[in-house]
Amino acid sequence: MVVEIENLVKRYGDLVALDHFNLAIEEGEVFGLLGPNGSGKSTTIHCLLSLLKYDKGTIRVFGQEMKPTSYDIKKDIGVIMQNVAVFDELTVYENIDYFCGLYIREQKERKQLVKEAIDFVELQDYRKFYPKKLSGGLLRRLNIACGIAHKPRLIILDEPTVAVDPQSRNKILEGIQRLNKEGATIIYTSHYMEEVEQICTRIAIMDKGKNVALGTKDELKAMIDLGETISVEILELADEVKEAVGRLPHVIKVSYENYLLKVKFSKGKHNLLRLLDLLKEQEVGFGGLHSELPTLNDVFLEITGKELRD
Amino acid sequence: MLHFIYRIKLMLRQRTGMFWCLLFPVFLGMLFYFMLGNIENLEQFHEVPVGILATDMESSGEMFVETLKSAGTEDGTPMFAVTEYEDKDEANQALDAEEINGYITIGTDYALTVKESDINSSIIKMFIDQYMQNEALIKEVAMTHPERVQELVMQMFSEEAEIKEIPLAGQDKSPYTQYFYALLAMTCLFAANVGLVNGIDIQADLSMVAARRNVAPAKKMRQVMVDFLASYFMYCVLATLVLGICIFVYKQDFGSNAGFILLGTWVGSFVGIAAGTMIAVVFKGDRQKKQGLCVAFFLISSFFGGLQWGDITYYLEKSCPIVNRLNPATLIVNSFKSLAVFGDYQQYAVNLITLFLIGLLFLMISIWKLRRTQYASL
Numbered sequence: 001m002v003v004e005i006e007n008l009v010k011r012y013g014d015l016v017a018l019d020h021f022n023l024a025i026e027e028g029e030v031f032g033l034l035g036p037n038g039s040g041k042s043t044t045i046h047c048l049l050s051l052l053k054y055d056k057g058t059i060r061v062f063g064q065e066m067k068p069t070s071y072d073i074k075k076d077i078g079v080i081m082q083n084v085a086v087f088d089e090l091t092v093y094e095n096i097d098y099f100c101g102l103y104i105r106e107q108k109e110r111k112q113l114v115k116e117a118i119d120f121v122e123l124q125d126y127r128k129f130y131p132k133k134l135s136g137g138l139l140r141r142l143n144i145a146c147g148i149a150h151k152p153r154l155i156i157l158d159e160p161t162v163a164v165d166p167q168s169r170n171k172i173l174e175g176i177q178r179l180n181k182e183g184a185t186i187i188y189t190s191h192y193m194e195e196v197e198q199i200c201t202r203i204a205i206m207d208k209g210k211n212v213a214l215g216t217k218d219e220l221k222a223m224i225d226l227g228e229t230i231s232v233e234i235l236e237l238a239d240e241v242k243e244a245v246g247r248l249p250h251v252i253k254v255s256y257e258n259y260l261l262k263v264k265f266s267k268g269k270h271n272l273l274r275l276l277d278l279l280k281e282q283e284v285g286f287g288g289l290h291s292e293l294p295t296l297n298d299v300f301l302e303i304t305g306k307e308l309r310d
Numbered sequence: 311m312l313h314f315i316y317r318i319k320l321m322l323r324q325r326t327g328m329f330w331c332l333l334f335p336v337f338l339g340m341l342f343y344f345m346l347g348n349i350e351n352l353e354q355f356h357e358v359p360v361g362i363l364a365t366d367m368e369s370s371g372e373m374f375v376e377t378l379k380s381a382g383t384e385d386g387t388p389m390f391a392v393t394e395y396e397d398k399d400e401a402n403q404a405l406d407a408e409e410i411n412g413y414i415t416i417g418t419d420y421a422l423t424v425k426e427s428d429i430n431s432s433i434i435k436m437f438i439d440q441y442m443q444n445e446a447l448i449k450e451v452a453m454t455h456p457e458r459v460q461e462l463v464m465q466m467f468s469e470e471a472e473i474k475e476i477p478l479a480g481q482d483k484s485p486y487t488q489y490f491y492a493l494l495a496m497t498c499l500f501a502a503n504v505g506l507v508n509g510i511d512i513q514a515d516l517s518m519v520a521a522r523r524n525v526a527p528a529k530k531m532r533q534v535m536v537d538f539l540a541s542y543f544m545y546c547v548l549a550t551l552v553l554g555i556c557i558f559v560y561k562q563d564f565g566s567n568a569g570f571i572l573l574g575t576w577v578g579s580f581v582g583i584a585a586g587t588m589i590a591v592v593f594k595g596d597r598q599k600k601q602g603l604c605v606a607f608f609l610i611s612s613f614f615g616g617l618q619w620g621d622i623t624y625y626l627e628k629s630c631p632i633v634n635r636l637n638p639a640t641l642i643v644n645s646f647k648s649l650a651v652f653g654d655y656q657q658y659a660v661n662l663i664t665l666f667l668i669g670l671l672f673l674m675i676s677i678w679k680l681r682r683t684q685y686a687s688l
């Protein structure tokens with residue numbers, strides 16, 4: 001186990017930010033921590049890094065208990081915090097060199113590592129820029145470079161892609177997967193389920209400081225009843241027809257909004273066929289039609305009764 | 311070493327910080343230089359314009375005029391600017407036009423005519439009195455050793471007359487040097503800003519970079535010491551620079567005490583940085599609040615140190631002397647004064663050692679508090 005968190009409780013005054021939270025991450029995983037704002041992702045990470053005092057629980061990293069003075073553990077961890085953490089007075093190159101220097105003393109080795117980190121986030125043209133002169137996305141990339149330059153075995157990323165444009169975001173995600181292939185274990189927090197689905201081998205879904213579901217994305221989707229969601233564009237839908245749709249087998253929920261009929265089916269066969277037959281029978285004209293497999297949002301919705309995104 | 315150098319770079323690039331630490335004292339010094347410089351010039355000795363009215367001059371009268379012309383201050387500037395007039399109207403005109411402060415009518419004795427009695431007219435009067443008292447001696451010397459007349463006159467004046475204000479003791483050449491002591495003390499106290507930034511940059515609940523530094527395997531105490539040493543080194547250079555500007559640009563002559571004063575600013579800067587670090591570490595609150603506390607420390611310490619209003623130390627000495635013994639600003643200024651005004655090296659040493667101990671205490675408290683390595687909230 002690379003990370004083991006047991007029964008972690010963290011209170012901020014009266015607010016219980018982590019409520020008997022458990023987590024176990026194995027070597028080589030890209031582990032996703034998914035949860036809405038305020039669910040306790042960052043708090044988990046800060047506790048894991050021994051930055052925060054916690055009220056209860058045990059945390060082990062690389063099989064050893066994690067303490068503020070666990071320098072031999074810390075040297076193998078790379079952290080990218082949610083908030084950009086760089087010195088405004090140092091340039092891109094100097095910032096990476098500064099933070100890498102906290103891990104790697106040897107100058108020649110560090111120089112090479114800094115260069116690789118700059119290449120990794122593609123900031124070659126911005127080496128001499130001060131953070132203030134970087135756009136939001138470029139700044140995020142600098143933030144990432146500062147965290148991974150020393151080639152850690154465990155990389156923790158707390159929403160690293162906020163404000164990054166889709167193109168750079170894809171680059172970053174690819175990069176993370178590459179680091180993983182090179183042997184690093186990754187912990188990735190986000191409230192973007194698409195990202196988590198795209199790169200994570202295993203996902204924990206958090207809500208209100210609890211781990212509400214855990215598994216691969218397919219396992220998570222299999223956990224819920226929902227099999228597929230079929231949407232049909234219909235100009236006019238009579239209430240009787242809507243009710244008739246609701247009586248079809250496997251139907252969980254029917255909604256009609258903005259000329260769009262959405263039908264959620266539990267797992268079962270011939271759902272689409274039955275729906276189309278019914279519409280034809282009722283002589284309802286329809287336009288576009290598509291079917292979606294469940295997303296992690298659906299998983300979250302079903303488990304907690306609310307949307308992942310506000 | 312890497313982080314030592316980066317810390318210095320960081321400090322140099324913090325524009326606002328550098329403004330306070332370097333430019334402010336330099337500007338203030340410039341202000342002192344020009345304002346006080348002018349006052350000083352007014353009070354500095356200028357030759358007194360004096361007229362001579364001699365209708366029929368005897369040899370004794372010529373002797374007097376010669377002596378008058380040759381009278382000078384220690385550094386050789388003549389004491390009087392002498393103009394000779396042929397008749398009374400002419401002399402009166404010059405007096406009315408304030409071209410001269412007075413004229414001396416030479417007859418059987420020396421009669422002085424002045425318009426108003428001010429310091430210059432008393433100087434002329436004094437000269438006449440002195441001359442008359444010593445006339446015989448001067449004449450004799452003039453006859454036997456004419457080359458020594460000037461020396462004699464000078465001696466006569468330095469013994470009897472206090473034309474220039476003479477400082478208490480020590481080597482203070484200008485009564486305004488104390489303003490520069492205050493300025494140097496302020497420079498030292500400004501170091502608190504630097505210490506504050508150091509303290510903020512290592513606490514994860516106060517800055518993001520600190521969070522990053524705290525999760526790194528580099529020991530926290532080591533990082534704290536590197537920051538401290540780098541900023542202290544930097545600040546000593548800066549204090550030296552400010553002192554250098556005072557000496558070479560603003561022409562403050564500290565004499566042979568310059569070295570001791572430099573040492574004083576170094577110890578003072580140590581206290582300043584330690585105080586700022588302690589403020590960042592000990593008090594609860596966010597960055598703004600701590601910056602406010604830092605300014606408060608600066609103002610209170612400098613106020614009680616008499617940097618704004620000199621008399622405060624006097625009242626404190628009467629009502630609450632402990633403040634004068636412990637207040638960093640007071641200690642810095644007193645260490646300078648004890649040297650320059652009283653030439654008292656023991657007092658200087660006591661002040662500096664007290665300062666150093668206070669700084670050490672601040673630093674120890676900060677380090678002890680910083681050992682708390684986990685935060686309740688970020």
Ligand SMILES: Nc1ncnc2c1ncn2[C@@H]1O[C@H](COP(=O)(O)OP(=O)(O)OP(=O)(O)O)[C@@H](O)[C@H]1O
Nearest residue numbers: 012017036037038039040041042043044191687688
């Ligand atoms: N310093 C703090 N003081 C008090 N409460 C806090 C503090 N930091 C976080 N919290 C609370 O703890 C809970 C968990 O916060 P946390 O930052 O861990 O959420 P998160 O999952 O990272 O959210 P986000 O997606 O917005 O980053 C929230 O309810 C938050 O309001």
Ligand SMILES: [Mg+2]
Nearest residue numbers: 041042043082
């Ligand atoms: Mg967060």
